[in-house]
Amino acid sequence: MKKTQYVVVGLGRFGASISKELIKLGNEVLGIDRDEEAVDEMSQFLTHTVVADATDEDVLKSLGVRNFDCAVVAIGDDIQSSILAAIVLKDLGVKKVVAKALSELHGKVLQKIGVDRVIYPERDMGIRVAHQLNSPNLLDYIEISKDYTIAELSVPKRLCGLTIRELDPRAKFGCSVVAINKQTGVIIAPTATDVVNENDMMVIIGTNVQIDKFESEVIR
Incomplete structure (x- = not known):
């Protein structure tokens, strides 16, 4: 059986937790973060990790994210980057995009741009x-x-x-x-x-x- 392939953008506490659990469940996970330290820390747990800017369409295209089954935007506290990354992932044709929202307004914007599922972890x-x-x-x-x-x-x-x-x-x-x-x-x-x-x-x-x-x- 083909393993489900996930790309997780943002390897903070939420992104790291969801990535590790997806691996435990037998999936493949590509972790992306701008922070080299966060990427290094997660490299031993995930299938692949990359230091990259997920709001850059050319970067995501070169990583082949359009071939992934699902993308999770787990960016911590940068709402603008969260929204831009979600837009790029949708534009590139990722089958399913899930995003973490920091507030109801943030969640509404994510829904407006076509995110398939919005998660409010704290709420x-x-x-x-x-x-x-x-x-x-x-x-x-x-x-x-x-x-x-x-x-x-x-x-x-x-x-x-x-x-x-x-x-x-x-x-x-x-x-x-x-x-x-x-x-x-x-x-x-x-x-x-x-x-x-x-x-x-x-x-x-x-x-x-x-x-x-x-x-x-x-x-x-």
Whole structure:
């Protein structure tokens, strides 16, 4: 199977973290940064690293970035460079461009220039932590759109031994259990007869309202 090829522009904390994780997941990563020290530090972890200005179209063209499957613009605090790099990557025909935004306005500009996905690391992490603090049984929370969420909920002792049919989250709340993470392994797309046990992790998908209702009425 052909490995997915990523180019990550900006090797600060966010860029370095995402690059290393992409490598761990079996992908190839080209890291680009103006800072020679940052590039040297990451060279042992990534497939290739280059000291370069990612706002220079000729430089990116010479690196063959148009052949990459996805580009991640992870530039730290230089909004102008972030926007210019994203424009160049889109113009060169990179299939998918993802960019980190420092503010809502920055994100709107990135969307206007055609970036495929805008990430707000600080805001999104803040939302996830707030939900985890608010709901002790909520292990993770990922907003996949304005209305829809994926949540990972820990099964409490009183629900031990119940089947998905008995819980019936779809009929009662409108949300669905898409996976159960057990100590013995993960059940993807569980059937109505699958049983949950204490400390299993249920992965639920639904609207924010549906999941909040399920979590407050069933899990707590």
